[in-house]
Ligand code: FES
């Protein structure tokens with residue numbers, strides 16, 4: 001077998017094969033697919049109330065509109081679709097199920113109240129206005145504090161209060177060890193609710209075969225296999241009759257890694273009507289009803305020695321679940337994710353956390369790039385700066401003193417997560433050097449005011465959970481999350497290769513990178529490898545593409561599977577060449593015997609033997625065909641790491657934050673395609689800039705969503721993005737196949753705390769305390785104004 | 796509500812089309828569903844994201860904000876019209892080389908914006924490029940590689956023009 005060190009294509013920038021058809025307008029996104037005959041178009045009537053009883057639904061006028069096929073309410077669908085809920089098995093979690101269309105109560109603005117079936121999307125839209133729903137509005141709660149207040153309306157009465165999840169963790173002798181510090185600092189951090197914001201809205205289309213016994217569902221999902229399992233379960237149909245296909249997917253970012261009520265509905269209606277059924281959401285629906293993320297309150301206490309080292313950390317985290325748990329993760333995803341990821345690159349071994357998730361009358365929250373990590377690092381990295389300010393130690397030095405040292409790897413952190421390898425300190429040093437940290441600090445005046453603007457630097461040192469395997473999901477209660485991914489590698493009769501992977505690409509470039517991997521391992525050209533994924537009928541079962549798992553788990557299984565086929569190729573070639581298979585080498589599309597330089601076979605010749613296309617026959621005991629299947633369950637988690645260092649200028653005139661310099665050091669272990677990794681870092685970092693400076697979904701006290709459009713929900717444009725100075729460090733994992741670590745989320749995780757800390761540093765002279773993102777100009781301006789008034793008051 | 800259909804004549808990517816559509820039918824839907832030119836994408840339908848950008852009589856416009864019926868006689872270029880099945884346009888080549896697209900959903904809009912922009916400003920600086928791109932949103936790339944690509948496309952097109 002080829003040693004991992006002799007990679008030929010892994011690690012090289014190969015330009016993407018996806019680009020050509022995408023740039024010619026030929027890609028087939030959901031709404032670009034040819035429409036089957038007799039297609040029914042759906043539109044949903046959305047609740048305008050955050051909480052209300054549904055007294056009656058009168059659809060007679062809508063039904064009378066020419067082109068309307070039917071209008072169904074929640075009651076009409078009860079027999080077709082079971083109430084919807086994830087399967088979570090963890091102490092402290094309480095089950096909440098929802099009807100996919102509300103039956104007698106709505107619990108957030110945008111919840112489905114009725115579904116219109118029409119011959120065209122225009123008619124379906126017309127009919128929306130004709131459905132008359134009589135509501136009895138009830139008091140709503142939108143925020144965490146309102147939901148847990150005494151006397152708050154209980155949203156799901158069987159729970160008795162609004163808690164859906166609570167968990168706690170404590171290391172031995174926590175109180176005694178925590179008390180060993182010289183001082184205790186505490187702070188409360190918050191972040192706004194945000195959205196994945198992919199430019200392609202969601203939608204889905206189901207098609208029954210002519211006898212309506214088999215169904216195909218096209219849905220832009222990151223998790224086709226999990227979608228299929230969930231639909232079969234909730235519709236009570238065998239998984240074998242359902243095929244789920246992810247067509248081209250216009251960005252996922254975790255939002256598309258959920259199972260949604262509409263996916264269940266289109267399949268159920270295709271079954272009921274024996275016709276194809278399609279639904280595409282608009283941007284307003286997308287922002288009202290797709291999963292939201294964040295919206296956390298983190299109360300953190302740290303106990304510190306005089307030298308800045310941490311003695312212990314206490315975290316109390318509250319998350320806003322929204323009206324219902326998301327499928328398949330439930331709110332435990334962000335809650336346990338955040339609390340378990342908070343230790344990051346630091347060495348403290350005394351930790352306690354209490355987390356809780358509250359039901360509110362808002363859109364459900366779920367996965368989004370970074371999951372709990374941007375929140376976790378906002379808190380712990382925010383504390384690093386506060387420790388520095390309080391003790392008069394440079395914040396970079398505080399981090400150095402607490403960071404896991406190179407000689408301590410492999411290191412097991414305080415919650416039992418193994419860090420096999422990493423470049424925590426080198427990456428910090430490199431980031432500081434890139435930005436010219438020492439010189440900046442030396443020149444920085446105490447009041448931070450330079451040329452009329454407050455200037456500061458912020459650091460975020462982060463770890464990035466990636467490639468979570470089955471044990472990693474089980475500890476967090478995800479009973480039905482497989483954890484593994486799989487592949488099937490086939491050498492076709494003509495010697496070309498097809499790779500089937502259980503993943504689903506949403507722009508990550510899998511069709512290029514997985515081809516690179518297989519080509520590398522089998523010694524063929526990239527062009528000779530075709531990659532197939534995102535189709536449950538073609539690929540073996542697996543978990544999908546989210547939580548930075550594509551390269552670790554997808555890449556890992558393709559490496560393993562290609563090598564398995566390599567063994568069979570050698571066995572058959574050894575028989576054909578009368579040589580020891582062990583010594584044969586796969587290179588340039590041939591199988592060669594290095595001890596007999598003249599002798600080699602093309603892959604095609606070997607394949608012809610395997611497929612019985614010549615008279616050679618097979619060696620004794622060998623089966624026909626030339627393929628292998630592999631299921632790869634990676635370690636619990638694999639930690640990537642990195643450092644962001646940001647220099648900002650804050651304009652006291654308008655509160656605007658300008659990013660003047662931005663350095664990123666990034667270590668995702670073995671790199672498969674440097675260009676693609678760089679793209680992931682850019683994209684994630686800019687989403688982080690969005691979360692730090694502008695993005696927030698706003699609900700008023702009554703649970704009305706105030707900014708469900710792209711003019712008011714602000715996402716970064718080309719004008720909002722600084723030039724990023726990027727450097728990579730490559731510290732391969734020793735636990736994963738190929739040494740690969742994930743790369744997709746760290747950018748976001750690093751950006752939010754680094755920017756918040758930079759603004760905090762810039763305004764530290766004024767005594768402004770930055771504890772909440774996004775830092776929109778209005779809120780920064782207000783904080784500066786208040787600090788100035790207080791100062792004047794004191795003077 | 797559905798009204799009487801009107802006749803619309805349009806030249807799209809050099810080809811003449813005549814269709815009967817409702818007066819409220821959007822240009823984006825006309826291109827995508829009547830002409831099956833699905834390369835023009837819809838991201839917001841309220842004029843912000845720019846995914847639906849096409850050239851209308853040589854100028855960029857948002858096909859989600861225009862009625863097809865109001866464009867009777869217009870000449871439209873969509874992403875399918877840039878290079879067809881032939882060799883890539885220099886702007887497309889530059890996007891490919893710079894890894895300026897990931898999911899590619901926004902890309903048709905960016906290509907149309909870039910092509911128009913470079914016609915009016917063949918030698919832009921990065922600030923001007925960013926300014927020109929603000930009307931298009933991309934959630935995947937973080938824009939930097941797109942700015943690189945536009946810069947590089949300008950260079951390729953200037954060199955191409957000299958060579959010609
Ligand atoms: S779809 Fe037209 S601007 Fe967004």
Ligand code: FES
Pocket residue numbers: 199250251507895896897898899900901902932933934935936
């Ligand atoms: S490449 Fe995905 S939105 Fe731009």
